[in-house]
Amino acid sequence: MEKYQIVGIIIVFSGATNLQIDAKGRLAMPTRHRPQLQQQCCGRLVCTVDFQSRCLLLYPEDQWQVVAEKLMKLSDTQPIERAMKRMLLGHAQECNMDKNGRLLIPASLRTFAELDKAAVLIGQLNKFELWNEALWQQQLDDSMQALQSADLSDSQRLQDFSL
Structure with missing residues (x-):
């Protein structure tokens, strides 16, 4: 099964890959x-923190520009908006x-994501998440528990995913 497809000009990333981070802090992007990534952004990515989880976000450069444009519209005087900008742009x-x-x-x-040797790269459509394996x-366990206890009928968007 293909792990990517072109949707407009955005390449869709999916799947989970276990990776090793070497002593210098390098990881090899999955061959697939x-x-x-070379086609979409010449191999240029932007890495930042996820302000909701203890993981990193890896955006192809063109997709990071979309995020940056959204961040430019946020206020520097509203505390939550300013905090989001500080977290994402500052890192x-x-x-x-x-x-x-x-x-x-x-x-x-x-250090932020507690990455040492064992990591997992998760495709998230327009970006990747990079997690400490543990x-x-x-x-995953928390997400499974939340989904099992959720009433998916509360959200019209989630009703489409009922199996």
């Missing part, structure tokens, strides 16, 4: 995503794939 760093498909994840971002497993 490399051609698409954003360019991470370019090298010729071997590796990304160097800055130490400060690895934290990802806990997130």
Whole structure:
């Protein structure tokens, strides 16, 4: 089954991949995503923190521009909006794939996400999430519990996903 498809000009990323982070803080992007990242953004990604979870967000450069435009519209005087800007922009760093498909994840971002050796890369349509393996497993467990106890009929958008 294909792990990506082109929708307009956005390449859709999906799937979970277990990765190893080396002693220098590099990870190898999964081979199946490399051609698409080269096509979409010449291997240029922006890495930042997720302000709702203890993981990192990896955006292809063109998709980061969409986020940046939204952030520019937020207020610098409203505390929550300012906090979002500080978290996302203040931690954003360019991470370019090298010729071997590796990304160097800055130490400060690895510390935030508690990344050491074992990590999981999760495709999220227009971006990736990068998780510590143990934290990802806990997130999966928490998500499963939340979904099992939720009344999906409360949301019109979620009703479409009832199986």
